[in-house]
Amino acid sequence: xxxxxxxxxxLFRKEGQNVTLSCEQNLNHDAxxxxxxxxxxxxxxxxxxxxVNDFQKGDIAEGYSVSRxxxxxxxLTVTSAQKNPTAFYLCATPPPEGRNEQFxxxxxxxxxx
Amino acid sequence: xxxxxxxxxxxxxxxxxxxxxxxxxxxxxxNIQWYKQxxxxxxxxxxxxxxxxxxxxxxxxxxQFGEAKKNSSLHITATQTTDVGTYFCAVGGSGxxxxxxxxxxxxxxxKP
Numbered sequence: 745x746x747x748x749x750x751x752x753x754x755l756f757r758k759e760g761q762n763v764t765l766s767c768e769q770n771l772n773h774d775a776x777x778x779x780x781x782x783x784x785x786x787x788x789x790x791x792x793x794x795x796v797n798d799f800q801k802g803d804i805a806e807g808y809s810v811s812r813x814x815x816x817x818x819x820l821t822v823t824s825a826q827k828n829p830t831a832f833y834l835c836a837t838p839p840p841e842g843r844n845e846q847f848x849x850x851x852x853x854x855x856x857x
Numbered sequence: 858x859x860x861x862x863x864x865x866x867x868x869x870x871x872x873x874x875x876x877x878x879x880x881x882x883x884x885x886x887x888n889i890q891w892y893k894q895x896x897x898x899x900x901x902x903x904x905x906x907x908x909x910x911x912x913x914x915x916x917x918x919x920x921q922f923g924e925a926k927k928n929s930s931l932h933i934t935a936t937q938t939t940d941v942g943t944y945f946c947a948v949g950g951s952g953x954x955x956x957x958x959x960x961x962x963x964x965x966x967x968k969p
Contacts, residue, residue, distance in 0.1 A: 775955050784866070786945060786959035787900070794955065802956070834899055838955050845890055846947075846957060848899040 747771040748849035750835050755854045757829075765820045765852045767835030776818040777846065780804060781832040790833075793818055822854065829856045859884060861948050863960030871968050876933040878963035880946035887949060889929045890957070891920060895942040903931075936967045 747770040757763045767776065775794045779787040789802030793812040807826025812818055822829045832853050836846040863880045870876050880889065888907045892900040904913055906922035906929060913920045917940075919932045933940055943964045947957040 777956070779959075784961075784964070786863075786961045787957075788959075789956055792956060844888075844949060844955050844957070845902040845905055846900075847902070851899050 748835060748837060748847060750849040750852050752852060753850065755852055757854070757856050759856055760824045762824055763822050763854065765822065765833050765854070767818045767820065767849055769816055769837050771837060773837040773840060774815070775838055777836045778810065778818070778820045779834045779836060781834060787834060790820065829854060859948065859958055861946060861958060861960045863946055863963060865963055866961060867964050869966045869968065870936050872938060873935050876936050876965055877930055878944050879928065879930050880960050881928045882948060885926050889922060890947045891931050892945045892947060893942050894945065900945060938967050938969055941965060941967050
């Protein structure tokens with residue numbers, strides 16, 4: 745939302761290929777999160793980063809990797825080890841000042857053929 | 858780990874009818890948030906409840922936090938077609954990480 749961008753909106757890949765999803769924010773927020781959403785289900789946390797050069801595994805990190813080399817960028821790589829990669833991927837960032845709601849990017853819908 | 862159960866999973870209503878979705882936790886919550894996701898869109902933050910028994914209103918939406926801080930509800934009065942979407946509750950995970958744990962969501966369909 746607002747200053748969070750994800751690209752592309754739709755992505756198609758062949759099975760066995762790694763793919764990197766982009767998430768950029770110009771809000772100067774420290775923390776960034778990646779969630780996965782499957783049809784009819786809630787959001788599940790993949791990875792999160794509370795500060796540059798540091799990140800932590802979420803609840804479903806297997807088959808994914810991330811980096812946080814810059815404050816404004818938190819790319820997510822879906823590796824070939826992820827068994828069911830087809831999903832809607834959402835990046836989010838909470839505002840500072842102790843507030844913990846999350847602002848979401850528009851999402852990337854990944855389809856692996 | 859912490860879980861939050863949300864019911865119902867789906868609800869179809871006639872325009873003008875009311876709608877309610879419920880979230881329940883087995884543990885006491887420090888706060889609970891509500892989000893709305895329009896079809897094809899991303900979740901958008903609606904509100905956060907913090908106090909026991911808290912009730913907050915946003916136009917036709919009424920949010921409640923239970924006295925024991927283990928449950929919450931979102932009630933929409935006189936639904937409109939613009940209310941269509943999926944409503945999620947979310948609670949904070951363990952530790953001060955800012956992580957959120959989301960309910961499964963309630964998808965609302967409104968028939969005009």
